[in-house]
Amino acid sequence: MPDQNLDNKVVLLKELYNLSGFNLRNRLEEVTYGFKAKGLISKLKIKLRELKCGTKGYYRILIEQDGKPFAFKPIFKDDHLATPFAEIKKNERGNNLFRIKISYSKRTVPGRNCILFLQDQNYDTIFTMPIYAEETSPSLEGEKTTYATMPDNLEKVRLKLASNNKSPVSLPVSIKLEHIVLPRANITEEERKESTRIILGISQNTDWSVFRDSYGVPRFSTEYFENLISEYSREVLRDYFKDDPWFSNYIVNIWEYVNGETELTTYPWNVCIPIADTCNATCPFCNSWIRGTRQLNLDEYANFLPLLKNAKLFGLAGHGEPLMHTEFEKLAIQIHEIVDPRCHLFLITNGALLDRYLDLLVDINCHTFNISLNASTPETHNQIMGLGEKVFTRIISCIERLVTIREKNAIRANNRKIPLVNISMTVINQNVHEVASFIELGNRLKVDTIQLNTLMPQTTPVMGLNYHTLPPYLNPEFSKYKDEAVLAIETSEIRVIGSPESWAIPIFPLHYEKQFKKNPPRS
Known part of the structure; x- marks a missing residue:
């Protein structure tokens, strides 16, 4: 009917x-x-918009408009372009994967993007990725291929597209979703060649390192490699990539993880070396400024050379402030000279000394700047971090410089301009009133991500810190400020990572919470 x-x-x-x-x-x-x-x-002449089950396990969505750009603007969060569901018939003799082929046109509207979702029969997201249309990316013209794993309980699948930030987006000319199977055993020569082609193709793709989760958050992922490589031996993989030791280490490291090896022949590819344990800030939720006394000397640095050479993700970070290292410039240059050019270098800093080293960090191709700001005003910033009344303004100027460099920079990392600039706030009693304005500040500065960190729970009182005074729920107007923050998150054009519902969870066990109310610890 x-x-x-x-x-x-x-x-x-x-x-x-x-x-x-x-x-x-x-x-x-x-x-x-x-x-x-x-x-x-x-x-426009719309040819077809449906997910169609075809022969040989093909599922297609075609969004064809004679090569013309097609723009749309979601009004509410549930607005989207979506296909009907297609039934999935998994092949039990091999590893089932999705292959997503995206075709772009010269006439695609530049500078806008949307998010692609694959959803199962329960409307749960099983895979997501951004689709970019950047004016200065000539490689977008033509076809781009991505792979996604297929959950065991998958019965149906549909494809959904939505705007990343509720602004008009540009769609590619067409999207094709394919169901492919990589055999587990008794594979033919033709099938072996296809598996090899897929692995080799991924290894040459500059975008293979980053996926985004269901919230659109970038995350370094290996999951789609696991099915591709699980049936090969270490020796075969090393032979495939014998001319690329850096990638060989990465792919074999994943193989060792997939196969549960306890004796590894590879180096870690996600590396973070704490180069300085001291800190110039006095944040009340961190004790590095109390306990930190050491920094990595250049002689010790030589012990990490194999790690540096094989790192795919390398962090200049640690328990303290990395820019406090007395020989930071020399250390940074040496690291840059040793790591592979494809290594993603990131910095975690409070920003107080960023103006001193900003040009150096840009020169050594630092991909990501994560700046712990913790406030939206100079007064609150100084109250929490104790860096001085003028430091906040200096940090904001550095962020503005980095954003300007990002906008002018023609280099791309994972389809995004670099350097990426992220700001963070650890939400506590003393700054919860500024969370909404902190989000507004991030939007005004045009940073890439705004991170709202929840205070770490504790099992016992923290020696040396007045940690019992920090929970945001102690603020008399907590509910009001939380509601303002939630609204700011919902309306933000910049991605916000945070969990406001966790701010009300007790930081200490219940008996300590009662004890603090009855007899607060002395400072």
Whole structure:
């Protein structure tokens, strides 16, 4: 029986978007209400928008408009372009994967992006990735391929597209979702060549290192490699990549993890060396400024050379402030000369000394700057971090410089301009009133990510720190400030990572919480 409500919706959409001349089938209702402007559709010929089960395990969504860009603007968080579900018939004799092929056109609108989701029969996200259309990325013209693992309990799949920040986005010319199978045993020569081609293709792809989770957060992932390499031996993989020791170490390290090896022949690829244990800030939630006394000397640094040479992700960070190292410039230059050019170098800093080393860090190709700011005003910043009243303004100036460099920089890392600039706040009683304005500050500065850290829970009182005074829920107006923060997160155009619901969870065990109320510890 026809769905009357659905038919009425299609009629309404035709009236709203001047689509009277188009034959809108009912199964397309989800992809029509996101159109950007009245009359835009009448200029495009929509060929097909459905996920279709075909022969040889192919599932296709075609978003073809004669090579023309297609823009839409979601109104609410649930607005999207989506396909119907297609049934999945998994092949038990091999490793089942999705292969996603995205075709771009020269005429794609530059500088905008959307998020692609694969959803299972329960509408849960099983894979997500950004689709970028950048003006200065000529490599986008043509076809781009990505792989995703297939959950064991998957029965149906659909593809959904949504705007990253509720602004108009540009879609590629077409997207094709394929179900491929990598055999576990008795593979033919043709199948072996295809598996080899996939692995080799991924190794040459500059975008293979980063995926995004269901919240759009970048994360370094190995999961889609695991099925591809699990049936090969270490020797075969080393032979594949004998001319690329850096990538060979990475892929074999994953193989050793997948196969549960306890005696490793590889070096870690995610490396962070605490070069300085001292800190110039006096944050009340951290004791590095109390206990920190050491820094890595250049003689000790030589012990880490094998790690540096094989690092894919390397952090200049530690328990203290890395820029406090008395020979930071010399150390940074040496690290840059040793690590592979493909290594992703990141810095975690409070920013107080950033103006001194900013040019150096840009010169050595530091990909990501993570700046612990903890406030949106100079007064609160100095109250919490104790760096001086003028330091906040100096840090903001450095952030503005980095953002300007990012916008002008033609280099891309994982389809994004670099350096990436992220700011963070650890939410406590003394700054919870500024969380909303901190998010507004991040939007105004045009940083890449805003991180809201929840105070670390403790099992016992923390010696040397007035930790019992820090929980944000102790603030008399906590509920008000939390609501303001939630609203700011929902309306932010910059990605915000945080968990406001966790701010109300007790930091200490209940008996300590009662004890602190009855008899607060002395400072």
